[in-house]
Amino acid sequence: xxxxxxxxxxxxxxxxxxxxxxxxxxxxxxxxxxxxxxxxxxxxxxxxxxxxxxxxxxxxxxxxxxxxxxxxxxxxxxxxxxxxxxxxxxxxxxxxxxxxxxxxxxxxxxxxxxxxxxxxxxxxxxxxxxxxxxxxxxxxxxxxxxxxxxxxxxxxxxxxxxxxxxxxx
Amino acid sequence: xxxxxxxxxxxxxxxxxxxxxxxxxxxxxxxxxxxxxxxxxxxxxxxxxxxxxxxxxxxxxxxxxxxxxxxxxxxxxxxxxxxxxxxxxxxxxxxxxxxxxxxxxxxxxxxxxxxxxxxxxxxxxxxxxxxxxxxxxxxxxxxxxxxxxxxxxxxxxxxxxxxxxxxxxxxxxxxxxxxxxxxxxxxxxxxxxxxxxxxxxxxxxxxxxxxxxxxxxxxxxxxxxxxxxxxxxxxxxxxxxxxxxxxxxxxxxxxxxxxxxxxxxxxxxxxxxxxxxxxxxxxxxxxxxxxxxxxxxxxxxxxxxxxxxxxxxxxxxxxxxx
Numbered sequence: 086x087x088x089x090x091x092x093x094x095x096x097x098x099x100x101x102x103x104x105x106x107x108x109x110x111x112x113x114x115x116x117x118x119x120x121x122x123x124x125x126x127x128x129x130x131x132x133x134x135x136x137x138x139x140x141x142x143x144x145x146x147x148x149x150x151x152x153x154x155x156x157x158x159x160x161x162x163x164x165x166x167x168x169x170x171x172x173x174x175x176x177x178x179x180x181x182x183x184x185x186x187x188x189x190x191x192x193x194x195x196x197x198x199x200x201x202x203x204x205x206x207x208x209x210x211x212x213x214x215x216x217x218x219x220x221x222x223x224x225x226x227x228x229x230x231x232x233x234x235x236x237x238x239x240x241x242x243x244x245x246x247x248x249x250x251x252x253x254x
Numbered sequence: 255x256x257x258x259x260x261x262x263x264x265x266x267x268x269x270x271x272x273x274x275x276x277x278x279x280x281x282x283x284x285x286x287x288x289x290x291x292x293x294x295x296x297x298x299x300x301x302x303x304x305x306x307x308x309x310x311x312x313x314x315x316x317x318x319x320x321x322x323x324x325x326x327x328x329x330x331x332x333x334x335x336x337x338x339x340x341x342x343x344x345x346x347x348x349x350x351x352x353x354x355x356x357x358x359x360x361x362x363x364x365x366x367x368x369x370x371x372x373x374x375x376x377x378x379x380x381x382x383x384x385x386x387x388x389x390x391x392x393x394x395x396x397x398x399x400x401x402x403x404x405x406x407x408x409x410x411x412x413x414x415x416x417x418x419x420x421x422x423x424x425x426x427x428x429x430x431x432x433x434x435x436x437x438x439x440x441x442x443x444x445x446x447x448x449x450x451x452x453x454x455x456x457x458x459x460x461x462x463x464x465x466x467x468x469x470x471x472x473x474x475x476x477x478x479x480x481x482x483x484x485x486x487x488x489x490x491x492x493x494x495x496x497x498x499x500x501x502x503x504x505x506x507x508x509x510x511x512x513x514x515x516x517x518x519x520x521x522x523x524x525x526x527x528x529x530x531x532x533x534x535x536x537x538x539x540x541x542x543x544x545x546x547x548x549x550x551x552x553x554x555x556x557x558x559x560x561x562x563x564x565x566x567x568x569x570x571x572x573x574x575x576x
Binding site: 118124242245 | 318321324334336337340347348349350352353354355370371372375379380381382383384385386387388389390391393394410
């Protein structure tokens with residue numbers, strides 16, 4: 086996979102890093118951005134990536150390849166497929182904020198309200214996923230988390246004051 | 255009519271100006287209603303969203319409310335906001351639409367309902383963290399907004415203020431005389447047919463796009479079109495991004511003769527040379543220095559030592575009608 090990917094893109098995919106909330110980093114993954122620049126400048130590369138991603142997934146079942154499959158689908162504007170891949174990536178590593186936001190933006194483009202729910206409450210989703218001992222990220226489990234969040238009054242619209250600075254323009 | 259005064263269409267889309275209290279993006283609204291521009295985004299006071307949606311519907315436009323944005327002074331933000339280093343002077347906090355927090359609703363507007371889903375998330379701070387959209391969404395958004403693909407790709411490569419004088423790059427790629435349809439300098443002052451940066455001041459795709467738009471607006475608002483045309487044909491002195499000036503005057507033999515100077519941009523720091531330019535009535539550029547005269551008497555000079563950065567270089571532009 087590494088060699089093939091390099092031959093197509095000119096760079097290596099690199100390891101998948103966990104962007105844990107506590108580390109307070111905007112994003113750890115750089116692959117999505119690099120692929121976006123490359124595919125925007127040379128759209129024909131997307132066809133090559135799409136033709137190979139199936140075999141990469143067979144070769145390596147990991148958070149890294151699931152995220153990569155999600156990126157390729159997202160670049161292809163196949164947001165259903167992208168969301169599905171990012172859900173698998175979240176299942177494999179639910180502490181990784183990058184995967185949660187990638188999932189959220191895939192749903193955003195599908196005009197799915199769950200996209201907004203995750204964007205506005207990303208930290209609550211990560212925390213409740215762990216607390217509720219959820220084993221698989223899927224539509225049903227996301228709805229369970231959302232219901233629990235509303236039940237506990239943790240949704241952002243329920244307490245905006247906590248995030249409004251004193252001096253508002 | 256004097257230059258750069260408030261302008262309002264007689265009738266077509268006039269309600270948008272009345273709703274907003276200014277004519278910001280009015281030509282883009284016209285383009286949307288005419289079915290030329292596919293999508294635009296705007297910010298609407300939260301308490302007036304229903305009124306805005308009704309107004310759009312009266313023109314056959316669909317609206318999708320995205321998120322609530324509350325403008326905030328970056329200095330008022332807590333130190334621990336993740337991504338604070340990327341925040342500009344126009345930062346905002348983002349909230350769900352049903353939040354009681356005031357602010358403005360970010361909206362997408364289109365004549366085609368299905369295009370609303372192509373709107374792009376705008377970077378805002380959510381729960382003490384900057385939430386940015388994926389890079390590919392930014393790259394593709396120009397075409398979603400209806401900008402010519404040649405201009406979108408040019409923008410992608412040259413809109414880097416730390417490496418290029420973007421306006422100068424456009425100038426250097428302009429073969430032939432600049433066409434007034436491709437004048438982007440007055441877009442913040444309403445007097446413009448485009449809201450994108452062209453890849454050339456004679457970009458064929460932009461000329462074609464504006465030709466259709468101008469023709470349709472002219473059928474409905476001829477005086478409005480005349481006013482825009484007059485402004486677009488003014489001579490300009492350009493230094494750098496957001497640092498350019500319009501003149502009531504003319505260029506003859508590389509010398510600009512003028513009776514009045516205007517700063518048409520909305521970014522106030524760009525006004526830095528205005529007073530010096532106002533002290534004269536003609537100027538010319540020698541090397542990288544602007545020499546300003548009143549009659550034959552030299553009154554000021556704007557030299558390289560006054561530049562904001564190494565890429566700032568002055569040039570004169572006169573947009574023609576052919």
